[in-house]
Amino acid sequence: MDLSFSPEDLRFREEIRAFVAAELPPAIKHKMQAGIELERDDYVAWQKILSARGWLAPNWPVEYGGTDWTIVQKHIFDEELAVGFAPRSLPFGVSMVAPVIINFGSEEQKQRYLPRILSSEDWWCQGYSEPGSGSDLASLSTRAERDGDSYVINGAKTWITLAQYANMIFVLARTDPTAKKQKGISFILVDMTTPGVTVRPIETIDGGHEINEVIFENVRVPLENLVGTEGGGWTYAKFLLEHERNGTAGVAGSFQMLDRLKEIASEQRYNGSTLMQSGDFAKRIAEVEVRLTALSFTQMRALAAESATKSPGLESSYIKITGTEIQQAITELMMEAGGYESFDDRSRNALLYFNFRKTSIYAGSNEIQRNILAKRMLGL
Amino acid sequence: MDFTLSSEQQQIKESVDRFVADAYGFDARMALSKSADGFSRDHWSTFAELGWLGIALPEDRGGFGGTPVETMIVMEAFGKALVLEPFVPTVVLGGTALAYGGTNAAHGDRLNAMIAGDVLLALAYAEGNSRYDPSIVGTTAKPDGSGWIVDGTKRAVAYGAAADTYVVSVRTGGGEHDEDGITLVLIDRDAPGVSRVDYRTVDGQRASDVTFSGVRIGADAVLGEPGKGLGLLEYVLDSGVAALCAEAVGNMSVMQKTTVDYIKAREQFGVPIGSFQVLQHRAVDMLIEVELSRSMLYYGTVAIDPNGDAKERMRAISGTKAQIGRSGRVVGESAIQLHGGIGMSEEYMIGHYFKRMSMLGLALGDTDFHLRRFIAAGNKSGGEGSGIGSAGKQLAGVN
Known part of the structure; x- marks a missing residue:
């Protein structure tokens, strides 16, 4: 048992740290530090910097532009980006649709889409949830009907993160209405400039515009945009969700938020002292910090097991639950730490708290994760 | 890694x-x-x-x-x-x-x-005014020729009746709350002036309150350097905390598995109660607490290093104890609740695990104490040097 990093890993960490310090544009770093929403250009600028270095998609196989990093190195990379206040690479292209295309897509799809993700020519979004299908995703009713050499898609997808910036969407649609639930679903790639696609913004309770509804009205998509086999979409969807869950624990980001929380608590004055110096508040922070430390080692254990078995296990479900609960606990403390400053619409303290309520809902709600664990890990 | x-x-x-x-x-x-x-x-x-x-x-x-x-x-x-x-x-x-x-x-x-198994030992550090804090020592050792005379009472000395010799923290200098002036000494259970009140603990173990009245010890009874014993005592306690945390993780994992087995087998309303979602989610939460505790246990355990940085060790160990104290409470209370009436029965095993886990949550410092220590260890940068402090420096070559 050895919980330290090897000399090679430490050198690797130094390399990443130096890269972020040298390459991250100060304006983006400032926004990240202050909790200001990033614009499309901010994301693209940073993605291009990573891509130029060959680090935009560390998880891909080398032949497609990925890296041969170990799992520990990938973890260090994520940590260092968070510590250096670099934006998290958007997952929709790099970590969601790309692994599906790499594992299940045609050679033409790989040749066409993977380079366009690396060059930021394509911005992907995720067409999964529907107004009538949330946790019960397999009940979805968006339809894709064959008509000559096309699918014709009709339906509505919702809660789609940053769809306003996207030009591509991957859609789960029902291609066989007679098949049972999961069986008739297909995974289809759609160009959002196609006639009949409409993006409607959804304002969230934090006042932000991150999510959208996307409406499909007789949208014609070439048959070759089907990934894998018709009716095989549910398998690919589940594969993708397991990848997604691994990214939702946000451990490195939570350590970053914790630092911000301590800053806020140290700036808040009370009766000649600071909130941070009040034992009670410091203890509440410490409690979250301890739990976050426990989670970070739990994630390491899962990564080590994943290295051995080559596949993400069910641990990703409880890491998602715990990670999102911790994110919510930290943002709750931020709101409380701010005191009357949190009332100010310009302050991010309370708004982050509202924003982060999403984390226990998205990527399969925490209740759904508990169902999965109860069934598959505990055999209940 | x-x-x-x-x-x-x-x-x-x-x-x-x-x-x-x-x-x-x-x-x-x-x-x-x-x-x-x-x-x-x-x-x-x-x-x-x-x-x-x-x-x-x-x-x-x-x-x-x-x-x-x-x-x-x-x-x-x-x-x-x-x-x-x-x-x-x-x-x-x-x-x-x-x-x-x-x-x-x-x-x-x-x-x-x-x-060799011929001698049993016990640590006598806690007092009526110290709760879990080893730096508060009211038991005194006054110079007596080349040796000392010890007076004071130590509480909750685990297996104090069975132990042949006690390792006792005493004050040889400074006031009750001073970090300097604490010394660790060996005192035999049967030495003149040592008296005990023995009792059973609620988790089925044994403990004693031990009083030292004018107990004479020689200079050779001192462990480490007189007056500089706190660093050694903290290291000893941290080693003990790590061990108790390992015991707690073993205990918790049994409670978690036993509870899952029970709710699979127990039928009400014509179905296993484990088919009810509200119980399933509570069972999952127990699993999560065990896994978080196990991760912290590994982190805390490897931080025990006589040559390592003392502040880092304290932070790791106190974080570990705080987490395991919290988790143990969740797992234990859930185990009893999900077992229902049988969980309250003295004849059945689960309550005994719960009682032991509850006492493990308090032993050598509860969650509250260790959260404060976690904060303090994080705030003091550098600290008083590495390893187990000056007391540990003089061991080389002595056996």
Whole structure:
């Protein structure tokens, strides 16, 4: 048992740290530090910097532009980006649709889409949830009907993160209405400039515009945009969700938020002292910090097991639950730490708290994760 | 980054697992708990024969050169079976104090006798005014010729009636709250002026309040350097906390698995109660707490290093104890609740795990205490140097 990093890993960490310090544009770093929403250009600028270095998609196989990093190195990379206040690479292209295309897509799809993700020519979004299908995703009713050499898609997808910036969407649609639930679903790639696609913004309770509804009205998509086999979409969807869950624990980001929380608590004055110096508040922070430390080692254990078995296990479900609960606990403390400053619409303290309520809902709600664990890990 | 056990460690694990499977059935454990000593001297001899009593102590002090990971392996298995023998007081607390604070040949002999199974030890540090804080010491040692005269009362000395010798924190200088002026000394249970009140603990173990009235000890009773004992005491306590945390993880994992088995088997309304979502989610939360605790246990255990940074060690260990205290509460309370009425029954095993886990949550510092210590260790940068402080520096070559 050895919980330290090897000399090679430490050198690797130094390399990443130096890269972020040298390459991250100060304006983006400032926004990240202050909790200001990033614009499309901010994301693209940073993605291009990573891509130029060959680090935009560390998880891909080398032949497609990925890296041969170990799992520990990938973890260090994520940590260092968070510590250096670099934006998290958007997952929709790099970590969601790309692994599906790499594992299940045609050679033409790989040749066409993977380079366009690396060059930021394509911005992907995720067409999964529907107004009538949330946790019960397999009940979805968006339809894709064959008509000559096309699918014709009709339906509505919702809660789609940053769809306003996207030009591509991957859609789960029902291609066989007679098949049972999961069986008739297909995974289809759609160009959002196609006639009949409409993006409607959804304002969230934090006042932000991150999510959208996307409406499909007789949208014609070439048959070759089907990934894998018709009716095989549910398998690919589940594969993708397991990848997604691994990214939702946000451990490195939570350590970053914790630092911000301590800053806020140290700036808040009370009766000649600071909130941070009040034992009670410091203890509440410490409690979250301890739990976050426990989670970070739990994630390491899962990564080590994943290295051995080559596949993400069910641990990703409880890491998602715990990670999102911790994110919510930290943002709750931020709101409380701010005191009357949190009332100010310009302050991010309370708004982050509202924003982060999403984390226990998205990527399969925490209740759904508990169902999965109860069934598959505990055999209940 | 490696979370696996070495093949030697794997063998130790198999050996301890086999012992508890053979010797520590629930009924046998209950009978032992009610016996005169509250544990088995025969088992203790077995521990000595199998080499467990010196397992993590340094080779140059007569131990077998293992690491805190070996202690963790033993204690996790003990935790799974609610083992009663005083392994932590004697081996982890007493043994560590002697190994790193021993200054003369007699100390070395005492340590060797402990490793051979012939001597039991206990740590006497807590007082009526100190709760868990080792730096608050009211027990005094006044100079008497070349030696000292000790007066004071120590509380909750685990297995104080069975221990042949106590490691006692005494004040040889400064005021009650000063960090300087604390000294660790050895006092025999049967020395003139030592008296005890013995009692059973709620988790089926034994403890004593021990009073020292004009107890005379020689200069050779001192472990480490007089007045500089706090660093050594903190290291000894941290070693003990790590061991208790391993016991807690073993305990919790049994409560978690037993509860899942129970709700699969127990039927109400014509179905297993484990089919109800509200119980499933609570069972999942128990699993999560066990896994978080196990991760912290590994982190805390490897932080026990006599040559490592003391502040980092304190932060890791206190974080570990705080997490495991919280998790143990969640797992234990849920285990009782999901068992329903049978969980309240003294005849059934789950309540005994719950009681032990609850006391483990308090022993050597509760969650509240360790959260404060976690904060303090994070705030003090640098600190008073590395390792176990000045007390540990003088061990070289002494056996």
